[in-house]
Each structure stands twice: as C-alpha cells, then as structure tokens.
Amino acid sequence: MSEPTTPAAFTNPTNPIKIVITDCDHDSIDIERAVARDAGAELVLAQCRTEDEVIAAAAGADAIVVQYAPITAKVLDALPGLKAIGRYGVGVDTLDVEAATARGVAICNVPDYGTEDVSDHAIALAVSLARGITQLDRGVRRGDHSLGPVQPLHRIGGRVFGVVGLGLIGAATGRKAKGLGYHVIGSDPLLTAGTVTADGITVAGFEELVASADVISLHVPLNQYTHHLINSDVLDRVKPGAVLVNTCRGAVVDTDAVAAALKDGRLHAAGLDVFEVEPLPRTSPLLELENAVLTPHAAWYSEESYAELKRRTVENVVELCAGRVPRNILNSEVLLGSVAR
Numbered sequence: 001m002s003e004p005t006t007p008a009a010f011t012n013p014t015n016p017i018k019i020v021i022t023d024c025d026h027d028s029i030d031i032e033r034a035v036a037r038d039a040g041a042e043l044v045l046a047q048c049r050t051e052d053e054v055i056a057a058a059a060g061a062d063a064i065v066v067q068y069a070p071i072t073a074k075v076l077d078a079l080p081g082l083k084a085i086g087r088y089g090v091g092v093d094t095l096d097v098e099a100a101t102a103r104g105v106a107i108c109n110v111p112d113y114g115t116e117d118v119s120d121h122a123i124a125l126a127v128s129l130a131r132g133i134t135q136l137d138r139g140v141r142r143g144d145h146s147l148g149p150v151q152p153l154h155r156i157g158g159r160v161f162g163v164v165g166l167g168l169i170g171a172a173t174g175r176k177a178k179g180l181g182y183h184v185i186g187s188d189p190l191l192t193a194g195t196v197t198a199d200g201i202t203v204a205g206f207e208e209l210v211a212s213a214d215v216i217s218l219h220v221p222l223n224q225y226t227h228h229l230i231n232s233d234v235l236d237r238v239k240p241g242a243v244l245v246n247t248c249r250g251a252v253v254d255t256d257a258v259a260a261a262l263k264d265g266r267l268h269a270a271g272l273d274v275f276e277v278e279p280l281p282r283t284s285p286l287l288e289l290e291n292a293v294l295t296p297h298a299a300w301y302s303e304e305s306y307a308e309l310k311r312r313t314v315e316n317v318v319e320l321c322a323g324r325v326p327r328n329i330l331n332s333e334v335l336l337g338s339v340a341r
C-alpha cells in the first residue's frame with residue numbers, strides 16, 4: 001500500500017509562521033496582530049489589487065488572509081510554499097477554490113460570524129421598503145410631508161416573505177420575518193418543496209416563490225448557478241407590488257434588469273446592499289431611482305461581527321499552519337492526503 005501524500009497544509013511548518021494580509025480596508029489590524037502575536041506568527045499587511053501584487057507581497061508566506069484580492073491559479077502557482085488561505089467573510093467568490101484544492105492549499109472562511117447582522121440588515125431593508133421609510137425621510141427633508149411617494153403601502157402581517165437560499169443567514173432571516181408576522185416561504189436546491197424546515201419555513205420551488213412572494217430576499221453564494229439568478233425573465237414573473245432585497249452578492253441580480261423593473265413598476269421597490277461593481281459607479285441607473293434603497297455592502301458589519309471576523313480569520317490560518325484542523329476549513333479534502341501537490 002502506498003504512503004498517503006502529505007497534505008500541503010501540514011508540510012514543513014516554518015518558525016515563525018509567516019502570514020500576509022493581501023488586502024484589508026478595515027480601520028486597523030490590531031485584532032489580527034494580537035492573534036498573530038499570541039501564536040508567535042509574523043504578520044505582514046499589504047494592499048494588493050492585482051495578481052502580480054499578491055505574488056510579490058506574499059512571497060514566502062505560509063498563509064494569506066484576503067479580503068478582495070484575486071487569488072487565482074496563477075497566484076497559487078507562484079506561491080508554492082503557501083499552505084492556507086483565510087478569507088475575511090463567508091463568501092469565497094474571489095478565490096479559485098478548485099485551483100487551491102488541486103494544489104493542496106487549504107481555504108478557511110468564517111461562515112457564521114455575521115449571521116445575525118446580515119439577517120438583521122435584510123429585515124431592516126424589507127421593513128424599510130414595506131413602510132417606505134427611506135422615501136418618506138427623503139420627502140420630509142425636501143419639505144414634502146405627503147404620503148404620495150410611498151403609496152400604496154400594505155400591512156406586513158400576512159404578506160409573503162420569500163427567502164431564496166436557506167443556509168444560516170437565509171434561515172435566520174426567515175425566523176425574524178416570521179416574528180414580524182410575515183408568512184415565510186423559502187427555496188433551496190438542497191431542500192424538497194412542500195416540506196417545512198425546523199424554523200417553520202415552508203419550502204417552495206424557486207418559480208413558485210418568485211410568483212407568490214411579496215418580498216424576495218436573496219441569501220445564496222455567488223457561483224455559476226446563481227449569477228444573474230434574478231434577471232429580466234424572472235422579473236417578468238414576480239407578483240405585482242413585490243420588493244427585492246439583496247444582501248448576498250451583487251452579481252446574483254442583473255442590475256440593468258432590476259433597474260428596468262423598478263422603473264416600469266414590475267418591482268415596487270428594492271433594497272440593495274451589494275452591487276455587481278463595488279463601490280457602485282456614480283453612473284449607475286439605481287442612483288436615480290426613488291424606489292431603490294441602497295447601502296454600501298454594510299450588512300455584515302457590527303462591532304461584534306467585525307471583531308469576531310478578524311479574530312477568527314487569522315486563528316483559522318494559524319491553526320492550519322500549526323498542523324491542526326481549524327473549525328472552518330472549506331476544502332478539508334486537502335488534509336486527507338488525497339490531493340497531490
């Protein structure tokens with residue numbers, strides 16, 4: 001019987017472990033520094049935007065911690081000593097997970113640091129749209145105290161709240177929506193239509209949800225199956241008066257199609273925290289639309305989630321580089337010795 005291949009993540013631990021933060025737009029990295037110091041690891045901060053900048057900054061690193069910098073096959077090939085990648089967040093759509101796995105590089109995200117915060121934000125957007133809060137506020141500021149800009153408003157109780165994607169955040173959003181009196185339905189390719197989840201959410205097919213929901217709230221990862229999931233065809237089939245809430249990834253919706261549906265009334269309103277291009281370009285048609293409520297990819301943020309995200313992202317890669325299995329490894333197959341480097 002042949003010896004199992006030694007997983008890259010457990011090969012030649014260096015002393016001290018070198019961790020490079022490829023990019024980070026947070027105010028400080030004091031939390032990361034404290035974790036690294038306690039682990040005896042060296043921590044370097046860079047601000048890379050391109051593959052070549054990552055390659056230069058991360059030379060000799062055992063692990064990288066990444067916010068938005070592109071981590072592609074080219075980058076991975078140029079960093080043969082890399083053992084682990086930590087992503088600041090849940091989403092890993094900026095990383096080539098397949099290429100990392102094929103090279104034995106472990107990837108860790110932090111799947112549950114912001115469940116409460118993102119679901120709170122989704123509910124806040126939905127309720128803001130249901131009550132016309134932002135439009136009324138804009139009216140008062142220009143001296144308009146009429147209800148004109150928001151009519152018709154409907155009572156929340158009994159309206160249908162559709163959750164697309166019943167992972168941690170979608171399920172939490174559904175629970176909170178139920179607490180407000182919505183009738184909550186949800187779609188998820190892993191669940192069977194007609195069943196009811198432990199949270200009391202009735203599972204529906206995506207098409208059924210689109211046709212019957214008064215609120216469509218998106219909670220899916222961005223991948224080849226969910227890119228432009230909400231497109232012009234889907235928007236032709238939404239219930240009259242429906243509103244759209246997006247707190248997952250911008251490219252899950254076709255922005256031009258959503259802007260057109262907001263203009264021609266197929267959508268009553270939309271609450272969007274994420275955009276196909278971030279920051280949202282100043283030329284975006286969304287900026288001209290009264291019935292669009294826009295926040296700047298802020299759903300994940302609270303003082304609590306921020307601290308937890310930063311601490312756990314670095315802890316994950318420290319664990320891996322020290323030869324231990326962290327809680328949040330995405331591609332655990334790299335630790336099984338089944339992937340040759």
Ligand SMILES: O=C(O)CC[C@@H](O)C(=O)O
Binds near residue numbers: 092
């Ligand atoms: O990318 C960010 O800064 C926020 C992170 C958030 O979107 C996530 O993926 O958890």
